[in-house]
Structures are given as C-alpha cells and as structure tokens.
Amino acid sequence: MAASEPDYLRARSGIRSWLLTTDHKRIAIMFFVATTIAMMLGGTFAMLLRTKLLLPGPGIMEPITYNRMFTLHGVVMVFMFMIPAIPAVFGNFFLPIMLGAKDLAFPRINLASFYVYVFGATLTLWGMVHGGADTGWTFYAPYATVSPTDVAPIAIGVFVLGVSSIMTGLNFIATTHMLRREGLRWHGMPIFVWTLYATSIIQVIATPVLGLSVTLVALDHALKMGMFDPALGGDPVLFEHLFWFYSHPAVYIMILPGMGVVAEIIPTFAHKNQFSYKALAYSSLGIAFVGFLTWGHHLFVAGISQLDAALFGLMSMFVAIFSAIKVFTWVGTLYRGSIALKTPLLYMFAFIYLFVFGGMTGIAVATTSLDVHWHDTYFVIAHFHFIMIGGTLTAFLGATHYWFPKMFGRMYPERLGVVSAVLVFAGFNLTFVPQFLLGNAGMPRRYATYPVRFHLLNVISTIGAYTLGAALLLTLTYLLVALFYGKRAPANPWHSRGFEWRTPSPPPEHNFIKPFDPAYGPYAYDEPADPNLPKLDEAA
C-alpha cells in the first residue's frame, strides 16, 4: 500500500519544524537526543571515577575533584537520564499511538517540557563548570548548606528538571483518561500505558516535594535561611525525610516504565499472550502506591525510632511482592512461548536477571539489622546500580532496539545488537558484583581512596566499567549508522500484535492511516489478527 500521507519525519522540513513542533513523536526524538547526551556525560564521569579507583592512594585527581565528579555523575544520571529517559522518549512517542490518539492531550505543554528540561540541564551544567558541588546527588543537609562548592545553581537546576517531569506526568494522565480511542477499555490498554500512568502519578505527586527540599537547601546555602541548620534549632534529618519522600518513589519513576517495556517485548518475542494481564496492570499501581510509604528505609542509621524503622522496612518488603508478581508473570509468558531470540529480548533477560538480583539485595538492606552493616558501603552502591542502571539502562536499550524500526523506519544490525547486548550484560556484572563484595568487606562509599587489600576487586570493577562503556559506544555507533544506512523496516518486523505496529514505519504525522480496532487485543496471539489492516509486515 502506498502511504498517502508522508511519515512524521518527512511531513515538514527545516529546523523550525523541529524546534517548534508540537508533534509528540518529534518531541520524543528531541528528548532521545538530549537524554543520550546526558547519559554519555554521566558515563564519562563514571569512567573517570573508576579510573581514579584503579589504584589506591592519590591518583589522577584531587579528593575534592573526585567528590565533585561523583556528584555530577549522580545528578546527571538520575535527573537528566534515568528519570526522563523512558517516559519522555518512548512514552512520548508511543503512549498516544497505543491509545489510538493523534497526539497528547496538551501538545504545547509537551514542547514546553522539553525546553524546561533543556533549561534545567543547562543551569545544572553551568553550576558544574562554575564550581561544581561535592555533596553527592542527595544534597544532604547540613553539609550541603555549608559546602565550599557552588550548590545553589545545581539544586535549582534539579528543581527545574523536576518541573519538566511534572509536565510530562500531567500530560500522560490527562491523555490516558481523555484520549483513548472509542472502544479501548482500561483493561484493553497495553501494559506500557499502565506503567506510564503509574509513573505519572508519582511524578505529579512526589516531584514538588523534591523541588521544595532542594530549593530550601539552595536558599540555605546562598542566603543562610537555615531551615535545616542545627545552630538555629533546625533538624537536618527532616531534610532527609523530605528528600526521600520524593527520591525513593523516584526509583519507581525510573523502573516502572522499564517494567512496561519488558511487558511489551516479552509477548512479542514469545508470540504469546500475557500470562496475566491484570496482575501486571495492577501491580504497577501497587508499586506506585506502596512506593510512597517506604522512604524511611534510607534513614535507618539516621536516628529514627525502632518502630518507624520496622514499619518502613516492612513496607519496603511489600514492594518486593508486587515486583515478584511481575517477574513471575514475565517468566510465565515466556514459558512454552515460540521464542525469537532477538536483541530486545536479550536485553529483557538481562533486565530480569539484574532486577531480581538487585531486588533481592534490596530486601536484604531493608532488613534493619543488616542495613547497619551495609549502610553507606559499596554494597548499597552495587544494589542500587543493579536496580536503577541494570533495570533502567537495559530497558532503555531494549526499547531502543525494539522500537527503532518503528521510530526511524530502519532496521538495526542484529548481530552487532546481540554482541553489544552480551557485552553490556558482562560488563555490568563485572563492574558491580565486585562492589557487593567490597561493600560487605567494609569499603565505604564516597571516598577517593581505599586500603590496599581492596585493590584486586577494584581493578576488576574498573575493567567491567570499561567493557560496559565500550559496549555502549559500539551500540551508539551502529545505531547511528543504521539510522542512515540500515535496511528499510517493514510496518511490523517482529510480527507483533501491539497497537503501535499496526501503523506504517515510521508513522504518519497523525499516527494512523487507518485506525486500529481495539477489539483485537495487543497480546491476542491465539486469536485472528485485525483483518481491516494492511498486511502487518508490509513495507512502509
């Protein structure tokens, strides 16, 4: 079928047609570029940190530089990459398509959210070159309020990035409620939409509290407001409470959309219906809800009462129940499926492994007595990198490969994809498994140096980090090449039943030539396919 409408990439031309676009797909591409740059920046800091830790004792950088470096690594990775990555890129692109809508509810707010992101990122980066911050990405008071470095612009930058996040969440909630195609019930929506919805609720409710708390730290630092200053009677632990009220749910902002990606990719490559649709849908909401009640587990050694600690520990373990429901459902979907072992699925295997490993160690640190031993050691570093990077990064890479044909109309090279997926997985484990051992042996986090007995494991960890970095560079390179020279992608290269595959690759400006029929479900592999549509693997 000759597409009567040009695709969204060719519908308009010129730089203004990109910079002033209200098309959710183009905004998604702009976020793709921005978040990828952020990841490379944060990754570069990580490489420098690991290089410093290659040798004990003074090395390539001063301790204060090291402190600045890990702060920048954390701030960039958390606020500029992991939080926006999946919602603002893949959510932006696919949420309206999966709902059968022509755009998000508020396209101009969507465009504004991109520029707010750019402004926040610029402010933060300016703060970095201007003086940096050595507080870690958590900005803990009272140190953050007296640090000799330039905390205020970075904290305000984080606030601005949060505003962008709220705008995205607001848009997604309104779109999901108001713009579903007629006939598309809540229980007929793709799971990715459910996870984005749960994520959006967290973004809208929790982010303002983060904005407030980092602003108070900035005011403290710049204007001596002293809200958390013990000299004026203030209580620094209150900052930790407010900060983690956002920042723990923020972990679910990072991981929930990733879980949605897993739930899209697995049925496609197992060619099988979801093992339990409702379990996946409602466990996402469960995580979003319980995630608000667990923040205290970051304060076990900060002087909270034993009762509080026990309750927060218990609530944290509840999250594991919802997570386990998801893991079992994914595995159940794979069981006796007709599996096509392509790159996206490999990344999903990596996701499940890293997520289970990270999750189990999460249960361990949620146990108050064990946490006393592991708190602020490399054990915690390894744990949250397993969840946050192992989860978000593998989901991001899996989603990139899975949806690359749809977004750009080109195929990526499958062999190189498999090679880099294996390298990412190997490099990641090599980096962080030794850190579990280091932490358990007592190596504290956030020190520029360490005793000689930790040398070997640190060397292994650094080798792993280099492997991971090389694998990511390889991925970036072949994807950039594929963008221009890749094989043309058919409308549905994976023979998926998903709604987004029922439109040409890349989609036309208003997403569909012919609307899909939601009566033919996105995972209904045991039923006939939607007959009203052009043949699914037909070229665009």
Add this chain to the structure above:
Amino acid sequence: MSDVLEVQYDTLARQHATARLGMWIFLASESLLFGGLFALYAAYRFIYPAEFHAAAAHANVVLGTINTYLLLTSSLTVALAIYETKHARRHRALILLAITIALGVTFEVLKGVEYGQHLADGIAPGGWYSYAALPAHGAVLYFTLYYLMTGLHALHVLGGLCALTWLWVLLYRGRLTPDSHVALELGGLYWHLVDLVWIFLWPLIYLVT
C-alpha cells in the same frame, strides 16, 4: 485551551473537559509543594511548642485577618465572574474580575506592609534574625517558615494576578463567550487553590498562639 478544536480531539466539549482535568492534576501537584512546608511546620511545632507559641503571639493578627477576608471575597467574585460570563453578562463579569484583581493586589500590598514591620524589628529569616525580645532558638524557625510559606503563597498570588489580568483582557476583547470560556474556569480554579492554601496558613501562623 482556546475555542479552536485541536486535531487530537473529536469535540470541543472533550477538549475543555481535558483542560479542566489537567488543571486539577496541576493543583494536586501544587498542594504537595505546600504540603512539604506544612510537614516541616508540623515537625518544628512539635519540637518547639513553647517557642512557636511565643513567636506566633508576635504575628500581626489584624493584618492577617484582613487579608483572609480579602482573599475569601476575591474567591467569591471570581466565581461570580464565571457565572456572569456563562450567562452572557460580560459587563458585570468584567467588573467582578476587576474587583478580584484589586482585592489580590491589596492582599499583596498588606503582605508587604507586614513584612516591612517585621524586618524593621529585626525579624528576618534564618541567619539574618536579630530580634532580641524573642530568643533565636526555635522562634527563628517559626519566622523562617513564616517567610517561606507566605512568600511562596505570595508568589502564587502574583502568578494568579497575572493570569487574571490576562483573562480580563481576553474578556474585554470578547474572546471568552458563554459557550467557550474554559480559560476563565481554569484561572478561577487556580485562584481558589491560592485561597485554600491561605485558609490553612491563617490559623497556622496567626491563630495558633
């Protein structure tokens, strides 16, 4: 938000309903922004009950109460302005909206007078506090919170005033009609939130003593 149908909607009614939903979501987010400060207030009030009691006695309850009347009345007038717009009485709506703006401006002026009085006494936030009659420990937290909470609120009033002024111009130019005035409804919703936050601030700051 305008009366032009955007491509992703089937009907104008749907588009307006979505705009209202979007505003409610935004207000939920705003509530949590103030919620963080309320939580801080609660925690410090619990730690320093006597100091908060003494410091609150020093707040200007007369100005605070006048401001409460102003803001509550302005919430009524903005609601009436929407009502009159719905019933095609543009002239009355313009007057009511102008009264709303005037009340808001008066609120800000009185707030400024109050700040001026406190600063003249040396009651400044945080490390700048120098009021000898009240010991710094604890009381300074009350006053820092006072400045932060009312300051954030005053910024919201200012934002609301800008929005209401813009709406007044739209109304004046005949861009808001009885069938299509969702922007005015959104402005009204926002103004009510500003009012609602103040209803919590008034007892917390002026009446707790």
